[in-house]
Amino acid sequence: MFTASTPALQSLRNSDSGGHSERIRWRATRHRRAIVAVLVLLFVVQTVLTWTTSTAVPTERGGLSQQARRGRQWYQEFNCTACHQFYGLGGYMGPDLTNVTRAKGKGPEYTKAFILHGTARMPNLGVDKSQADDLVAYLDAMAASGTYPIRAANLTPYGTYKEMIPDGE
Amino acid sequence: MESRDPTAHLFLLFAVAALWIGAFFGVIGAWQHVVPGVIDVVPFVKSRPLHVSLVIAWIFMAAVGGIYHYLPETVGVPLHSPALVRAHLAIFLVTGLLVVGAYFTGRFGGREYWEFPPVLAIPIVIGWLLFTWNFFRTALRRRTPWPAYLWMWATGIVFFLFAYLESNLWLLQQPDDNVVRDLTVQWKSYGALTGSWNMLVYGTAMVVMERITGDTAPARSKSAFLLYSLGLTNLLFGWAHHIYPVPSASWLRILAYVVSMTEWIVLARIIHQWRRSVEASLFHTRSFSYRFLFASEVWVVLNLTLALLISIPAVNLFTHGTHITVAHAMGSTIGINTTILFASIAYIIGDPVALGADARARSLGFWLLNGSLVVFWACLIGAGLVKGWLTVMTDLPFETIMNRARPFIAGFATSGIGILLGLTLLGMQVSRHLLLRVLGAGGREREEWT
Numbered sequence: 001m002f003t004a005s006t007p008a009l010q011s012l013r014n015s016d017s018g019g020h021s022e023r024i025r026w027r028a029t030r031h032r033r034a035i036v037a038v039l040v041l042l043f044v045v046q047t048v049l050t051w052t053t054s055t056a057v058p059t060e061r062g063g064l065s066q067q068a069r070r071g072r073q074w075y076q077e078f079n080c081t082a083c084h085q086f087y088g089l090g091g092y093m094g095p096d097l098t099n100v101t102r103a104k105g106k107g108p109e110y111t112k113a114f115i116l117h118g119t120a121r122m123p124n125l126g127v128d129k130s131q132a133d134d135l136v137a138y139l140d141a142m143a144a145s146g147t148y149p150i151r152a153a154n155l156t157p158y159g160t161y162k163e164m165i166p167d168g169e
Numbered sequence: 170m171e172s173r174d175p176t177a178h179l180f181l182l183f184a185v186a187a188l189w190i191g192a193f194f195g196v197i198g199a200w201q202h203v204v205p206g207v208i209d210v211v212p213f214v215k216s217r218p219l220h221v222s223l224v225i226a227w228i229f230m231a232a233v234g235g236i237y238h239y240l241p242e243t244v245g246v247p248l249h250s251p252a253l254v255r256a257h258l259a260i261f262l263v264t265g266l267l268v269v270g271a272y273f274t275g276r277f278g279g280r281e282y283w284e285f286p287p288v289l290a291i292p293i294v295i296g297w298l299l300f301t302w303n304f305f306r307t308a309l310r311r312r313t314p315w316p317a318y319l320w321m322w323a324t325g326i327v328f329f330l331f332a333y334l335e336s337n338l339w340l341l342q343q344p345d346d347n348v349v350r351d352l353t354v355q356w357k358s359y360g361a362l363t364g365s366w367n368m369l370v371y372g373t374a375m376v377v378m379e380r381i382t383g384d385t386a387p388a389r390s391k392s393a394f395l396l397y398s399l400g401l402t403n404l405l406f407g408w409a410h411h412i413y414p415v416p417s418a419s420w421l422r423i424l425a426y427v428v429s430m431t432e433w434i435v436l437a438r439i440i441h442q443w444r445r446s447v448e449a450s451l452f453h454t455r456s457f458s459y460r461f462l463f464a465s466e467v468w469v470v471l472n473l474t475l476a477l478l479i480s481i482p483a484v485n486l487f488t489h490g491t492h493i494t495v496a497h498a499m500g501s502t503i504g505i506n507t508t509i510l511f512a513s514i515a516y517i518i519g520d521p522v523a524l525g526a527d528a529r530a531r532s533l534g535f536w537l538l539n540g541s542l543v544v545f546w547a548c549l550i551g552a553g554l555v556k557g558w559l560t561v562m563t564d565l566p567f568e569t570i571m572n573r574a575r576p577f578i579a580g581f582a583t584s585g586i587g588i589l590l591g592l593t594l595l596g597m598q599v600s601r602h603l604l605l606r607v608l609g610a611g612g613r614e615r616e617e618w619t
Contacts, residue, residue, distance in 0.1 A: 036398075043405040051350070054354070081280070083214065091213075096567075120205070145347075145348050148414050149490070151561055161482055164413060
């Protein structure tokens with residue numbers, strides 16, 4: 001694992017000796033440490049702000065009731081994310097579920113039927129009725145938080161789209 | 170001062186095994202997209218997490234094994250504690266077996282990419298703490314300034330710990346639970362996790378390049394630190410490009426857009442130095458490690474171009490939630506990370522030259538892997554373009570859209586078999602030599618290779 005005499009190590013030792021150049025290198029190291037420290041400090045600030053201000057939607061939209069929290073746990077226990085997405089995040093075997101409980105022609109009962117019985121493509125996962133109710137509550141909380149996908153977006157010259165920034169921000 | 174401890178090689182050996190098994194489940198998962206319900210013994214709900222977790226295990230174990238191998242020579246002292254390395258390996262292996270067992274028996278509970286029961290996060294963190302302790306106790310004994318790759322490894326190690334813990338904070342119930350913040354924090358931690366393993370892998374690429382060329386200057390140059398700083402900035406602040414459509418605070422997403430665009434500097438630099446890279450690759454044509462490093466550079470160009478394009482919100486509107494995201498993920502994990510890690514393993518086992526008894530199998534594996542990956546990558550982009558365009562511009566149902574994309578999906582599933590075959594050839598080659606090294610016959614074997 002450790003060989004003391006490789007050319008790389010010899011070269012490294014040679015390059016690491018010498019008084020003046022050594023001082024310059026240490027000075028550069030101090031500058032580098034300072035840059036990394038500043039970046040990490042900014043990251044800490046960003047982390048705090050992410051946790052405290054990341055919800056652009058009001059808390060009542062996207063907030064989770066006790067039932068919805070149980071639904072989130074079932075969503076993970078049945079590994080629904082392997083096939084489904086929220087806001088396009090997740091597996092691509094099945095459709096995105098962000099607005100499924102509020103979509104035209106669908107709704108909570110439609111969603112519950114799929115969860116309980118599966119389809120030709122979706123296996124019956126053995127979800128019971130109480131779990132299905134919890135899952136629908138979770139999906140409905142997600143549906144209340146926003147809309148996905150964004151159709152007919154208004155593009156800007158800066159490579160963004162107006163719908164990225166919610167009204168009032 | 171030569172250590173005969175084979176634990177670093179065992180890390181690499183198990184990493185290769187995880188890669189092969191992970192790729193095998195990836196092929197199963199890909200075909201389940203084409204023929205729903207096929208191979209029902211391992212349904213998609215199990216094959217996907219098996220694939221993802223095992224491939225992530227490959228990246229971490231191969232990177233960590235490499236760091237344990239290179240660190241003593243880099244610092245000039247032996248590892249602080251070889252016993253901790255063995256403990257780390259044992260913890261990872263036992264946890265890995267428990268994770269695989271949980272998936273097979275349908276016991277989930279975690280979130281995407283870490284779908285195993287969350288209690289298994291505890292041994293992963295303990296194992297990582299042992300690695301962190303061993304790394305810093307060794308690296309901080311270096312009396313001279315750190316080269317860029319030591320900075321990269323240190324950054325990757327620390328940020329993995331932070332991001333992994335943050336990705337599990339959902340376990341602590343918050344009074345004002347909100348799905349938008351939940352998604353935002355989840356993807357913040359994933360962005361940092363990806364960035365952290367990239368730091369480990371890119372640091373490894375730098376050290377392998379230094380060893381092959383014998384030139385220590387590049388890893389100590391200003392430009393190496395500039396690239397490191399840029400990578401760190403993107404790790405810290407660029408993650409929100411994953412969540413443009415999520416209605417989180419706008420400043421987060423705009424900041425990510427601006428930060429992501431700084432990577433054009435990296436792309437411009439690679440293109441500027443392209444001629445030099447090609448000349449160097451021709452000079453080192455007999456080095457198998459260098460061949461992999463050069464392949465990774467090609468993949469960096471392709472994948473970085475794709476990443477930059479899909480980080481533009483107006484483009485992301487059409488590509489987000491499509492197979493283009495998968496193309497980017499596969500291009501990064503296979504094209505860049507896996508080729509760099511194979512370069513590292515090839516170097517560690519004696520850098521087999523492009524001659525010798527096994528040369529044909531090695532070359533075939535190399536070209537099969539990279540050639541199949543090109544088709545795989547292109548098919549995923551094709552499927553993503555179809556899905557993205559039809560999703561945003563029409564009201565067609567999901568099934569209809571997926572049927573339109575099916576030829577591309579069949580193409581990516583077929584080329585996935587090519588990738589698996591390439592990995593099989595390469596994996597068999599390196600595993601045999603790693604095994605010989607673990608068993609103590611590595612010295613003789615190395616001479617035979619060169």
